[in-house]
Amino acid sequence: MRPAVESGLRFAGVVETWGSEAFEEPGFELVLVCLGTAEDDPPFRACCDNLWHFDTECIEGPGSYARIAQRMSELTQGSLPIIDVEDHVDDSAGEAWLEFKCFGRPVHIDLEFSDDWVDVAVFSAFAGLLAQHDPGKLYFLCDLDGQDCVIGCLTRARFEKLRALGSNVHELS
Numbered sequence: 001m002r003p004a005v006e007s008g009l010r011f012a013g014v015v016e017t018w019g020s021e022a023f024e025e026p027g028f029e030l031v032l033v034c035l036g037t038a039e040d041d042p043p044f045r046a047c048c049d050n051l052w053h054f055d056t057e058c059i060e061g062p063g064s065y066a067r068i069a070q071r072m073s074e075l076t077q078g079s080l081p082i083i084d085v086e087d088h089v090d091d092s093a094g095e096a097w098l099e100f101k102c103f104g105r106p107v108h109i110d111l112e113f114s115d116d117w118v119d120v121a122v123f124s125a126f127a128g129l130l131a132q133h134d135p136g137k138l139y140f141l142c143d144l145d146g147q148d149c150v151i152g153c154l155t156r157a158r159f160e161k162l163r164a165l166g167s168n169v170h171e172l173s
Contacts (some may be wrong), residue, residue: 027167032142032150050075051152059116061089065098068118072126072139075153079134080126082107089113098122102129123151127172139172 036053038044046052052071058064065087073082085100096111096119107129111119127139130153140159142150151172154162163169 028165029142029144029150029167032152032167033144033148036150036152046071046074049077050154051150053148054151055148056118056120057116057147059089059096059113059118061091062087064089064118065096065111065122068122069098069100069126072123072151075139075151076130076134076137077153079137079153080130091115103133123172131173140169141172142167142169144168 032051033053035048036046036051038046038053052075058068066085069082069085069087073080080102082100082102085098087096087098089096091113094113096113098107098109098111100107107125109122109125111121113119123139123141130137130139137153137155138159140152140154140162142152144150145168159169159171
């Protein structure tokens with residue numbers, strides 16, 4: 001994991017937020033959650049360059065999938081640059097899509113509309129693009145058994161080390 005230390009972020013208040021008992025639980029999911037969060041105040045910078053604590057109930061209208069696409073690109077730390085990001089979310093028509101350019105090629109992803117729940121097909125699409133453009137890296141998901149999860153991007157070797165620690169992490173495909 002690569003904390004965004006150059007941004008000057010501090011993890012003060014983490015124990016106060018979660019309570020010291022939470023850090024005594026087995027596993028390291030809470031550490032991934034803490035590293036994957038963003039600042040509570042503007043400019044809402046990520047605490048870690050390649051981890052994202054993600055709430056799956058986040059589709060609030062136009063711009064929702066564009067924000068997801070931007071963050072998925074950022075997680076790769078340059079391996080998957082995207083430009084010209086546009087999305088369409090129309091709750092009355094029940095439709096959604098995402099478009100962008102990746103390495104100069106247009107990408108269009110049709111998405112299922114389900115109220116304010118994300119269509120996980122967006123993550124599969126990004127996993128496929130990353131496998132195509134940088135097969136040495138992968139996206140992974142840490143299932144938190146709720147409506148949130150941690151999404152990350154690591155080299156395959158680092159992912160195997162993380163998975164060997166026994167946490168509930170799975171490669172996104």
